[in-house]
Amino acid sequence: SQQGEEDPQALSIQEGENATMNCSYKTSINNLQWYRQNSGRGLVHLILIRSNEREKHSGRLRVTLDTSKKSSSLLITASRAADTASYFCATHSGYSTLTFGKGTMLLVSP
Amino acid sequence: NAGVTQTPKFRVLKTGQSMTLLCAQDMNHEYMYWYRQDPGMGLRLIHYSVGEGTTAKGEVPDGYNVSRLKKQNFLLGLESAAPSQTSVYFCASMRTLGETQYFGPGTRLLVL
Numbered sequence: 001s002q003q004g005e006e007d008p009q010a011l012s013i014q015e016g017e018n019a020t021m022n023c024s025y026k027t028s029i030n031n032l033q034w035y036r037q038n039s040g041r042g043l044v045h046l047i048l049i050r051s052n053e054r055e056k057h058s059g060r061l062r063v064t065l066d067t068s069k070k071s072s073s074l075l076i077t078a079s080r081a082a083d084t085a086s087y088f089c090a091t092h093s094g095y096s097t098l099t100f101g102k103g104t105m106l107l108v109s110p
Numbered sequence: 111n112a113g114v115t116q117t118p119k120f121r122v123l124k125t126g127q128s129m130t131l132l133c134a135q136d137m138n139h140e141y142m143y144w145y146r147q148d149p150g151m152g153l154r155l156i157h158y159s160v161g162e163g164t165t166a167k168g169e170v171p172d173g174y175n176v177s178r179l180k181k182q183n184f185l186l187g188l189e190s191a192a193p194s195q196t197s198v199y200f201c202a203s204m205r206t207l208g209e210t211q212y213f214g215p216g217t218r219l220l221v222l
């Protein structure tokens with residue numbers, strides 16, 4: 001069953017705008033990861049945030065984690081057309097596997 | 111390093127035929143995974159392995175078998191393909207527990 005659920009399912013913005021995607025999960029986690037998938041390609045890891053961290057930055061990416069609300073958000077600042085992709089959150093709960101959400105499709109128009 | 115590679119990239123099967131998908135990684139990772147991705151369903155775990163010689167069932171294992179005879183390879187077999195197995199299959203590997211997964215480029219399978 002899906003642990004992480006992304007919101008919204010789809011997001012359409014203009015270049016230069018910020019994009020925010022949210023992920024909610026159900027059980028306690030060790031870490032939460034965000035991945036990007038360009039059309040027809042494999043997933044690429046973006047950022048990992050541990051359960052004892054509240055915020056993490058990587059370039060134009062900002063991830064927050066609120067364990068009390070069991071939610072995370074991914075912010076992409078100053079979006080570019082090349083950011084067009086699907087974005088997935090994945091949770092690690094101490095087992096040997098990650099549990100992926102269904103993803104948010106982001107379209108960035110020039 | 112090639113990372114994670116998958117063979118073949120695309121395959122068409124008839125119902126009832128069998129085939130094997132090969133995943134190879136050159137990063138000396140312990141953990142390997144097979145997922146399938148269907149529209150609107152996200153990634154669903156089929157089988158996984160926590161080390162050479164081990165395999166375990168994931169969320170949707172029925173109709174598939176796997177083997178990990180060598181640490182760098184993880185094979186996914188379909189004994190008798192069904193149209194419901196039409197999907198894109200991704201392999202992934204991970205160095206150790208809780209770290210990031212590295213994905214292959216995917217295999218598109220169409221079962222007629």
